[in-house]
Amino acid sequence: MKSAIVIGGGITGLTLGWALQRAGKSVRVLEKSAQGGGAIRTLRRDGYLAEAGPNSLLVTSPALESFLRGLGLGPQMLKPTESAKKRYILKDDEFVVAPMGGGGIISTPLFSTGAKFRLVGELFAKKPSGLLEESLASFVERHFGPEVLDYAVNPFVGGIYAGDPRKLSAQHAFPMLAEAENDSGSVIIGMIKKRRAKHARGETFKPYSLSFRDGLQALPDAIAAKLGPALNLSAEVLSIEQIDSRWSVTWRNATGVEQTDVTDELYLTIPSFALADLPLPDKVTESLSLLTEIEYPPVASVALGFDRSKVAHPLDGFGGLIPEMEDRAALGMLFSSSLFTGRAPDGKVLLTVFLGGARQPEIAQKAPEEIQEIAVHEVNHLLGATGKPEFAEVTVWPRAIPQYNVGYSDFLDQIAATENAFPGLHLLGNYRGGISVGQCIINAAEAVEPLG
Incomplete structure (x- = not known):
């Protein structure tokens, strides 16, 4: 039986552990805190139920929905x-309903008449030749003008990434926009074509936001219950060594007992800034040193x-x-x-x-x-x-959300180079492939086998 050790018990690590377990592998998940789930934490007091971290999960596919139901969470969804249904955006110190369609864009006070005509002009946009990467702010202003940047994209980015559109990479932070431009020149036309292609393939699933009756923490709690004794909380990793094509991990459990496990596959799912604190072999630490520069x-x-x-x-x-x-x-x-x-x-x-x-x-x-x-x-x-x-x-x-800023491909290249140089070592987390809870689940599950 193939074996695997997962270091990190956030939503990525938990999902990965369960996916490996379902694939028939011997799995151990090591989490240094006393609770799994990472930033997903639900607080209950005085009749209130509040989320300390993410507040909802975007369900983007039937496969992800099926995954959640497979955890037994159907009755809680x-x-x-x-x-x-309404979303508000602040303008002149008052919350204004955000436009949700073509008619709303025509009537919204968020944009001037000139800005609305600029949106029509985007239908005829062409991608400049030789442009490989640019900031989200530059991309949006080039296509839609400064008002859409200031009163649509800027607040949206603040809500999703807590980030700065002048620093975020359009190609890495919002790849669907870049893909639409690559396909059609016009982002609007590219998105319409993508939607029509999905319908032609019979893909009619509409993404929706989701939580659970007991709060979002019900999700990591359910996966932890599936993992059972494979999940080790309050676990301290003492040393990691590469032995030929395998990995040796010495760790201390919650009661202070030390043990060493040798595994075929080693998965690191902790935040990128925490990798420098892991007792990895010096060559691995050196190879991953660039990742400490990712902004959180x-x-x-x-x-x-x-x-x-x-x-x-x-x-x-x-x-x-x-x-x-x-x-x-x-x-x-x-x-x-x-x-x-x-x-x-x-x-x-x-x-x-x-x-x-x-x-x-x-x-x-x-x-x-x-x-x-x-x-x-x-x-x-x-x-x-x-x-x-x-x-x-x-x-x-203190370090909340990784920023997919301009130049992010350097980090991705370094991750790929490290995995190639050290067989059996894998890096996953919200700093790679998407920051949302749902995307972390998809990425972790599909690192083992296709989801659904």
Whole structure:
């Protein structure tokens, strides 16, 4: 029987461990913390259910949906409420409903008449010759103009990556845009052609956001239960050595007992910045040294609970994104109790405010009480909340989301070179192949066999 050791018990490591186990391999997953799931953490207190990390999972295919149901999570699956269909974007200090289609774009106050005509002109766009990579800001401005960059893409990037579109790579952070341009010159026409091709193949699945009745942590908890004793929490890796074509890992378990396992395959699923702290052979550490340069800006997530009567905004949507042009402290906020049921007691509302990121990293580096005060001020000013919250939880992620900035191909090349140089060594995580929870699951599962 082939064996495998997975170092890292975040969602990638857990999914990978279970996929390897299902493929008939002897598996051991080593996680240094006392809980699996990485950044996926659900908090429960005083009748509130809040997420400290990711708030939802985007289901992009029937195969991913089937994977979740295969974990026994079908009865727990929650889609967003009907009221969560609206998305808001801040303009001139007021939340405006974001356009969701052609008619909405024509009527939206987010863009001027000139900007709307510029969108029509994009239909005739051509890709410049010799252009290999550019920033997302440059790409969007070239196709759609500065207003779309400032009041659509900039806030969207702040909500997804907590990143800066002037630094993010269009080709790596949003490959679908680059692919559409490569195919048709016009991004709009390229996306339409892609959608039509999917329908012609009979692919009619519509992606949707998802959580669970007990919160997103139900997902890693379910995989951990499937892994059983193969998952080792509070495990400290003491040494890693390459022995011919195999790998020897010495580690200490939660009770202080040391043991050594020799394995055919070694998978590293920890964040890229943590690789330098692993006791790897010097040659491997040296080969991976470039990965320490991947940017991970800090992000603070602040969950706030109010009596419904204390918030003036109707909260009839998913939440609100905040463009950098608006010069606010927050990146955006979710209307968490409007998004999924069971997030707040009757007569109460739960909001989640995000601060910091590449835009204003210094805010996420303040003391928790200062961060909470800033978040409350933003909610009071932008949503008409009054008084202090009756529930508050501040979670700070000092290095939150890897940024797929211009030049990211250098990191990918180095990863590939390392794997080629050291057979049996594999690197996976949200710094490679997509940052979302759903994409991490897909990447991990398909490292073993096709999902679905």
